[in-house]
Amino acid sequence: MLTFAEELVVLLNDEDGAPVPVQEDALACALAGAVLLDLAFAYRIDTDLQTLVVTDRTPTGNPALDRILAKIAARPEAADTRTWIRELSVDEAAAIHEEMLSGLVERGVLARQVEKFPWNLRTPRRPIVNGEAAQGISRRIRAVLHSDGIPDPRDIALIALLDACDLLADVFPAAEIEQCRARIEQLRLMDLIGRELAGAIADIERTIIAALRARSARFRRLLLHLSTIGGLGATAVLLAPRIPASDRFGPSLLQSLWFDELWQQWSGYLLLGFSGAGLLAMLLLKVRPVARLGGGHWWRLAHVGFGLCCALLLFAHTGFRLGANLNAALMTSYLAALTFGALAGISTNGAPQLRSMGIPPKLRSILTRLHRVAFYPLPALVAIHILIVYLY
Amino acid sequence: MARKAALWILCVSGTLIATALVTAWMLVGGDRRMLLIGKTTDAHHQIETTCETCHAAAPFASAAAAAKALNKTCRNCHEDALQAAEDSHARKLFRSPRMAVYWEKLDARLCTACHVEHRPEITRPGAVTVAEDFCVACHSEGDQDVRKARPSHAGLTFDTCASAGCHNYHDNRAIYEDFLVSYAGRPWVASAPVHELAMRSRAQKPPAEAAGKRGAALAPATALAEQTALHDWAGSGHAAAAVNCAACHAPAAEGTSRAAVEAQWIATPDSAICEGCHKTPAQTFAQGRHGLRRHPSLAPPRDPSRRLEAIGLSGLLPKAAAAWLADLPPPMHMTVAEARLPMRPEAAGESLHCGTCHQPHAVNTERAAVEACASCHDGTHSRAYFGSAHHELWRAELAGQAPPGTGVSCATCHMAKAERGGKVVTSHNQNATLRPNEKMIRPVCLDCHGLGFAINALADADLVARNFQGKPSVQVESIEWAVRRTQETGN
Numbered sequence: 001m002l003t004f005a006e007e008l009v010v011l012l013n014d015e016d017g018a019p020v021p022v023q024e025d026a027l028a029c030a031l032a033g034a035v036l037l038d039l040a041f042a043y044r045i046d047t048d049l050q051t052l053v054v055t056d057r058t059p060t061g062n063p064a065l066d067r068i069l070a071k072i073a074a075r076p077e078a079a080d081t082r083t084w085i086r087e088l089s090v091d092e093a094a095a096i097h098e099e100m101l102s103g104l105v106e107r108g109v110l111a112r113q114v115e116k117f118p119w120n121l122r123t124p125r126r127p128i129v130n131g132e133a134a135q136g137i138s139r140r141i142r143a144v145l146h147s148d149g150i151p152d153p154r155d156i157a158l159i160a161l162l163d164a165c166d167l168l169a170d171v172f173p174a175a176e177i178e179q180c181r182a183r184i185e186q187l188r189l190m191d192l193i194g195r196e197l198a199g200a201i202a203d204i205e206r207t208i209i210a211a212l213r214a215r216s217a218r219f220r221r222l223l224l225h226l227s228t229i230g231g232l233g234a235t236a237v238l239l240a241p242r243i244p245a246s247d248r249f250g251p252s253l254l255q256s257l258w259f260d261e262l263w264q265q266w267s268g269y270l271l272l273g274f275s276g277a278g279l280l281a282m283l284l285l286k287v288r289p290v291a292r293l294g295g296g297h298w299w300r301l302a303h304v305g306f307g308l309c310c311a312l313l314l315f316a317h318t319g320f321r322l323g324a325n326l327n328a329a330l331m332t333s334y335l336a337a338l339t340f341g342a343l344a345g346i347s348t349n350g351a352p353q354l355r356s357m358g359i360p361p362k363l364r365s366i367l368t369r370l371h372r373v374a375f376y377p378l379p380a381l382v383a384i385h386i387l388i389v390y391l392y
Numbered sequence: 393m394a395r396k397a398a399l400w401i402l403c404v405s406g407t408l409i410a411t412a413l414v415t416a417w418m419l420v421g422g423d424r425r426m427l428l429i430g431k432t433t434d435a436h437h438q439i440e441t442t443c444e445t446c447h448a449a450a451p452f453a454s455a456a457a458a459a460k461a462l463n464k465t466c467r468n469c470h471e472d473a474l475q476a477a478e479d480s481h482a483r484k485l486f487r488s489p490r491m492a493v494y495w496e497k498l499d500a501r502l503c504t505a506c507h508v509e510h511r512p513e514i515t516r517p518g519a520v521t522v523a524e525d526f527c528v529a530c531h532s533e534g535d536q537d538v539r540k541a542r543p544s545h546a547g548l549t550f551d552t553c554a555s556a557g558c559h560n561y562h563d564n565r566a567i568y569e570d571f572l573v574s575y576a577g578r579p580w581v582a583s584a585p586v587h588e589l590a591m592r593s594r595a596q597k598p599p600a601e602a603a604g605k606r607g608a609a610l611a612p613a614t615a616l617a618e619q620t621a622l623h624d625w626a627g628s629g630h631a632a633a634a635v636n637c638a639a640c641h642a643p644a645a646e647g648t649s650r651a652a653v654e655a656q657w658i659a660t661p662d663s664a665i666c667e668g669c670h671k672t673p674a675q676t677f678a679q680g681r682h683g684l685r686r687h688p689s690l691a692p693p694r695d696p697s698r699r700l701e702a703i704g705l706s707g708l709l710p711k712a713a714a715a716w717l718a719d720l721p722p723p724m725h726m727t728v729a730e731a732r733l734p735m736r737p738e739a740a741g742e743s744l745h746c747g748t749c750h751q752p753h754a755v756n757t758e759r760a761a762v763e764a765c766a767s768c769h770d771g772t773h774s775r776a777y778f779g780s781a782h783h784e785l786w787r788a789e790l791a792g793q794a795p796p797g798t799g800v801s802c803a804t805c806h807m808a809k810a811e812r813g814g815k816v817v818t819s820h821n822q823n824a825t826l827r828p829n830e831k832m833i834r835p836v837c838l839d840c841h842g843l844g845f846a847i848n849a850l851a852d853a854d855l856v857a858r859n860f861q862g863k864p865s866v867q868v869e870s871i872e873w874a875v876r877r878t879q880e881t882g883n
Contacts, residue, residue, distance in 0.1 A: 242513075245514045247525075247551075249522060249523040249524075249525050249528050249550070250528070259514065261455070323429060324428060324430050324431060324510075325426045326427060327429050376403050377410075380408075384410070388427055388429065390452050391451050392447045
């Protein structure tokens with residue numbers, strides 16, 4: 001039998017072995033929650049309002065679960081479920097994911113492949129080879145969702161976990177999940193598990209929902225609005241007419257901004273600084289100790305904020321004039337990075353709204369990749385731009 | 393992780409390679425067209441890849457040094473023309489410390505204060521990149537306030553100074569006050585209009601002794617078999633001046649044996665051969681737009697091996713790489729396809745050298761004066777010439793129905809004749825009378841027309857487009873104002 005974490009990984013892996021694009025936070029929380037659920041179902045841990053305690057230190061036989069169990073048991077002071085969800089989702093999610101993938105490969109559910117595309121880069125993929133096992137999970141969940149029968153407690157827990165992490169609509173069609181909303185709520189209320197186990201499971205779900213909602217509620221709307229402003233700005237850049245140069249001799253702020261070399265140096269270096277800061281914010285998000293500060297949302301907010309500042313500075317630096325030759329390439333690349341960044345922000349933070357509109361979640365990862373691809377030529381083009389300015 | 397690392401390596405190495413490559417193009421040699429930051433102004437676009445012609449400062453020089461070098465290169469090419477124009481705002485006037493108060497407003501010591509390259513959006517006629525009312529910078533305050541010094545200017549706005557046919561920044565030779573007064577009241581056309589220099593030019597004959605030197609044409613048999621060429625040459629000024637086949641086709645062997653001529657025969661001599669004898673036309677040709685690529689001040693292509701040596705990399709790059717870094721030499725001649733004026737599509741393949749206008753064997757200056765121009769130029773003004781009063785006068789002169797010098801060809805106005813050392817020469821710098829068009833008044837228009845008519849006609853853009861068919865609809869009041877002021881002040 002697969003563990004919760006393994007079933008989760010199988011569900012979030014498409015047939016070709018590529019990961020289904022989901023919110024990083026949600027996946028990390030789901031993996032942390034799945035491991036805790038596995039330990040709870042194995043009667044190794046228990047929870048109450050204040051603490052999550054190890055009730056049985058006997059190994060389960062699953063290396064990943066046993067590693068986490070040992071980690072929890074090794075802590076001298078007791079911590080609550082919220083602390084463990086946060087810690088595991090930040091520190092252990094990537095390792096858990098990798099261990100689950102390796103375990104599934106060993107058990108013949110997934111295969112290990114390396115794709116040499118694009119640019120001959122080795123991209124590891126884990127396509128599903130045991131389709132029956134994989135489809136069995138989906139079939140089981142669908143059966144539970146579309147029937148009025150009494151489900152298996154493990155299925156209830158898995159559905160509740162996916163729902164808590166807002167991942168159901170990433171795995172199944174959004175419309176189907178909306179249709180089953182009443183059934184999902186009904187499943188939540190079913191008391192089919194022993195009181196102690198039910199308490200632990202409910203606590204884990206509550207904690208995950210609270211953690212994700214707290215982060216989402218605080219930032220998602222703000223990020224969505226900022227990304228939308230960025231998207232509108234980018235559209236304006238492409239469609240709005242340029243502000244013409246003044247026909248009157250004398251001081252003019254816009255004229256100075258766009259045609260005075262000293263002003264252009266200031267705006268140019270500020271633009272470079274803010275672009276670098278935006279990039280740094282996103283890179284730091286990948287560094288675990290840093291990402292732990294604010295759980296990543298602050299860094300995303302900083303990334304989007306710097307992006308918006310860059311759009312404003314780009315207006316100050318160029319008046320959104322595209323220029324010629326390499327300057328035109330630089331502007332095109334920069335505008336593409338801004339535009340795709342804004343659209344990726346909208347698709348990420350407006351995922352529920354987009355899902356209800358029938359827009360596939362994969363769009364999010366496509367836009368994020370385009371945002372990155374548009375960025376790749378920028379360092380060279382910026383360096384050349386600066387060299388040209390000082391050389392000539 | 394491996395994928396991420398590979399992407400990072402790819403991104404960083406790609407950035408470094410691309411930057412290094414373009415830096416090599418900038419510092420060592422190579423095609424730099426992609427580095428141009430904006431459309432180059434008309435005429436300069438012909439030389440836009442010889443960057444060092446204008447950007448003469450050392451790489452990464454200070455802003456002040458770069459600006460100084462840049463402005464010096466402007467003067468390298470344009471100083472003679474400014475001096476000839478008796479520049480009203482000559483640089484030397486503004487170098488005086490007493491003019492320091494104006495430097496902040498518009499630093500007239502620098503050409504680049506008003507003319508900045510690669511800024512198409514703010515580039516106005518005459519490659520001016522400041523607003524049209526720039527005179528306001530200095531002439532709106534104190535004793536320079538023209539509205540107080542000239543009551544007639546009280547209600548005028550500064551955007552009309554240069555646009556109404558009254559003032560130019562540099563060349564005011566035909567529109568300054570005393571000149572206006574001295575030429576006031578003249579009829580619109582003279583009673584016996586004639587271009588005196590053109591008339592004298594037609595009377596110029598080859599030196600008498602030349603005829604005696606005309607010898608047998610030494611040339612390969614295949615060349616001598618071209619009867620049309622021989623026939624054209626026999627009737628040309630070259631034949632009259634004893635310039636035989638070898639003079640152009642085998643200059644090194646001229647005056648020797650047939651065998652030597654045949655051995656050194658050049659089937660299609662280039663313009664350098666013509667320049668050997670026709671120095672003044674060649675010199676002026678290179679000053680104009682047609683021959684700009686032959687201007688002596690143009691920077692030569694960079695030598696990549698010397699550049700590499702200068703930065704201590706001479707031995708590091710293989711020869712093939714150094715050769716690959718060589719500058720693209722700009723074409724020797726401008727091509728019609730590169731022109732930014734309307735041109736005949738069938739002329740697109742033509743390039744501009746001596747033989748383009750002057751048929752190499754016939755050397756027909758009459759054809760060169762009109763038909764050669766019209767074989768390429770296809771603008772409204774060019775097309776309107778045919779059938780105009782000027783054209784009719786030209787046809788009458790060619791037909792012998794009118795005296796020499798009375799016809800008006802394209803070259804009459806755009807390649808005005810001048811006197812040098814007692815000889816009449818044709819300036820091949822078509823730019824000398826082109827823009828602002830008041831530059832044409834003194835050397836050309838006043839030969840036949842009154843100043844008032846000429847100013848009005850040149851200020852009327854529609855009339856210019858119609859090639860002066862009709863009367864001017866524009867009335868420039870400068871002569872009346874100048875006369876009135878002279879009468880009022882008694883000067």
